[in-house]
Amino acid sequence: MMTIMTSCRTNGVGWSRCLLLLQCLCLSLIVSNAVADTYPRQPGIDALNYIFRLTLSDDTDEIEGEATIDLRFIRNDLADLTLDLASASGGKGMRVSEVLSGGASLRFTHESDRLRIVLNSPAKAGERRQFVVRYRGIPASGLRILKNKFGERCFFSENWPNNARQWLPMIDHPYDKAMSEFVITAPAKYQVVANGLLQEETDLGDGRRLTRWKHSVPIASWLNAVGVAQFAVHHAGPVKGVELQTWVYHQERDAGIAYFETTSRQAMEFFSDYVGPYSYEKLANVEAAGFGGGTEHASAIFYGENSIITRPGTGLIAHEIAHQWFGDAVTEKDWDDVWLSEGFATYFTLLFTEHYQGRDAFVEGLKRSRDSIFTMEKKNPGLAVIHNNLADMKLVLNQLIYQKGSWTLHMLRSLVGNDKFQAGIRDYYRRYRDINASTDDFRQVMEENSGRELSWFFEQWLKRAGSPVIEGGWRYNPATKRIEIELTQMQPGDPYRLPLEVGIKIDNTAAIKIEKIEITQRQQRFEIALDKEPSSVALDPNTLALMEARFINR
Numbered sequence: 001m002m003t004i005m006t007s008c009r010t011n012g013v014g015w016s017r018c019l020l021l022l023q024c025l026c027l028s029l030i031v032s033n034a035v036a037d038t039y040p041r042q043p044g045i046d047a048l049n050y051i052f053r054l055t056l057s058d059d060t061d062e063i064e065g066e067a068t069i070d071l072r073f074i075r076n077d078l079a080d081l082t083l084d085l086a087s088a089s090g091g092k093g094m095r096v097s098e099v100l101s102g103g104a105s106l107r108f109t110h111e112s113d114r115l116r117i118v119l120n121s122p123a124k125a126g127e128r129r130q131f132v133v134r135y136r137g138i139p140a141s142g143l144r145i146l147k148n149k150f151g152e153r154c155f156f157s158e159n160w161p162n163n164a165r166q167w168l169p170m171i172d173h174p175y176d177k178a179m180s181e182f183v184i185t186a187p188a189k190y191q192v193v194a195n196g197l198l199q200e201e202t203d204l205g206d207g208r209r210l211t212r213w214k215h216s217v218p219i220a221s222w223l224n225a226v227g228v229a230q231f232a233v234h235h236a237g238p239v240k241g242v243e244l245q246t247w248v249y250h251q252e253r254d255a256g257i258a259y260f261e262t263t264s265r266q267a268m269e270f271f272s273d274y275v276g277p278y279s280y281e282k283l284a285n286v287e288a289a290g291f292g293g294g295t296e297h298a299s300a301i302f303y304g305e306n307s308i309i310t311r312p313g314t315g316l317i318a319h320e321i322a323h324q325w326f327g328d329a330v331t332e333k334d335w336d337d338v339w340l341s342e343g344f345a346t347y348f349t350l351l352f353t354e355h356y357q358g359r360d361a362f363v364e365g366l367k368r369s370r371d372s373i374f375t376m377e378k379k380n381p382g383l384a385v386i387h388n389n390l391a392d393m394k395l396v397l398n399q400l401i402y403q404k405g406s407w408t409l410h411m412l413r414s415l416v417g418n419d420k421f422q423a424g425i426r427d428y429y430r431r432y433r434d435i436n437a438s439t440d441d442f443r444q445v446m447e448e449n450s451g452r453e454l455s456w457f458f459e460q461w462l463k464r465a466g467s468p469v470i471e472g473g474w475r476y477n478p479a480t481k482r483i484e485i486e487l488t489q490m491q492p493g494d495p496y497r498l499p500l501e502v503g504i505k506i507d508n509t510a511a512i513k514i515e516k517i518e519i520t521q522r523q524q525r526f527e528i529a530l531d532k533e534p535s536s537v538a539l540d541p542n543t544l545a546l547m548e549a550r551f552i553n554r
C-alpha cells in the first residue's frame, strides 16, 4: 500500500517521522511467523525491456496504457507466461483489452492481479519475443494522481515495494531487472521526469505534449519512476561526468535548487570515489507529492514535498544517493536480503558524514543508531535482520534492517580493517553492478578480500535476534602490575564472539592506550600488563561494538 510508512524509505543520520511510524507498526512482528520471500518466480523467462506508453489527463484519473514487453525465453516449450497487473475491482485497477505478439492476438486471463498470457506457439530457449498489452483504468496505488501542497494537480509513481503492478504490466519483483522506457502523453502545462535520458519532447498541437525517457541500464521494478507536475527544472551540469538535475515545484525554484545541489554533488563525488562509477545516465532529484521521506528510483529520486526544503536535508539526500549504488545498481536477490539495500544506504550515509563532517559527527550518528537498535530489540524480542515475516509485504522493512544492517557493516569494517573493507565493497559493487546479489554473495566477496572466514560474523549479526549485554569491571593489581578485567555476557542464548577494544588512560591525559581482546565465553577474565595504575579503563572507546555494556572500576 502507498501510505507514508511504506514509502518512507530513509532516515539518514537522524530519524524521519515516518520511520518512527514504521517502527510502531512493526511491533507485532515476530519470527515464529516468519515466511520467506514467496514471489512466484518464472525461471523460464527473462524480461529485457519494457516500453510503457501512457496517456494522462486532467479530465479523468483513468490512465490509458500500452506496454511492450521484450522477453527472452530461457526454457523450451513454455506454453504461457504471467505478468503482474492489478485486476479491476471497486472502480479501480486495470482492464486489459488485448494482448498481441507478432501482430497476432493472444488469449489471456486476468484475475487476482495476474495477467496470464497463452502463447500461440511454444517458445524455444534463447528465443526473444515482444508482447503488447493494451489496458486502461484508475490506479488504486502505484501511480498517485493528486494535488500537491500548492493545490496543483500532479502524478507521481510510488512502486515500492510491489506496487508497479498497480499500473504497469511487468514482472514486479527485484529478481528480474530490465531496461525501461516511458512515453507519456499529458497536458502540455506539465513537465515529465522519469528514469534515464530524455529522448523526445513533442508538442502534439492539441494542448498535449509527448515526452519520452529511456533507461538503458537494467533495474528492479520498484525503481521505475514517473513524475508529472508543473516543475521548475534546473540542469546543474555534470558531476563525475553525470548530469545532475533538480526538479522542484515552480513555486520553490530557488530554495529547491539550493537544497539539493551542493549535497548531491558531494554525495556523487564521495560515493563514486569510495565505491565505483555511478551506474546511470543522469541523476535527478525530484520533489514529489503523496508520501514522506524519499524513494531511491534509479536516476530519478523522489523526495516527499513535506520532508524537504524547509527541513535539513543532508542525511536524506546522501541516503537516497547512496542507494543508487546499493539497492539500485546492486539489488537484493529477494526481499529477505533487503538490508543489502537499506543497511548499506544507512551506513554509507554515515561514511558520507565521516568524510565531510568528521569523526565526531560520525560517532554521534552511530550512537543514535545503536540506541535505536536496543529500543527496537526490546520491543521485538524475536526480530532479526534477515528472515523476517514477508507474508505481508507491508512489513518488508523495519528499523533493524536499516540500523542493525548499518552497524553490521560498521563492525565488519572494524574487523577486517578500513583498506580491506573498502577493497571488498569495491569488488562487490564491480561484480554485482546492474544485477542481483544475496547476503552470501556479499559474504564471499568480503572473505576473499579479507582472507578471513566470516560466516560466524554474518550469522551472529544478521540472523540472530538481540544484541550482546556485557557486564563487568576492572581493577589494577599493583603487586603483579596488571589490569585485571572480568566480563560476563548477560544476554540469553549462546555467547557472542565479540572482538573488543579496551581503552586505558594514564594520568588523565587525553592519550588513550588501546588493547584488543576478544570475548567468546559467557564469563571471561583478561589481564593487561601496565607499569602504573591507570586513571581509567573503558570498553569500546572508539564505538566499534554493538553491545549494551556496564563496566565499572572495582
Ligand SMILES: [Zn+2]
Pocket: 009, 010, 011, 319, 323, 341, 342, 345
Ligand atoms: Zn533507504
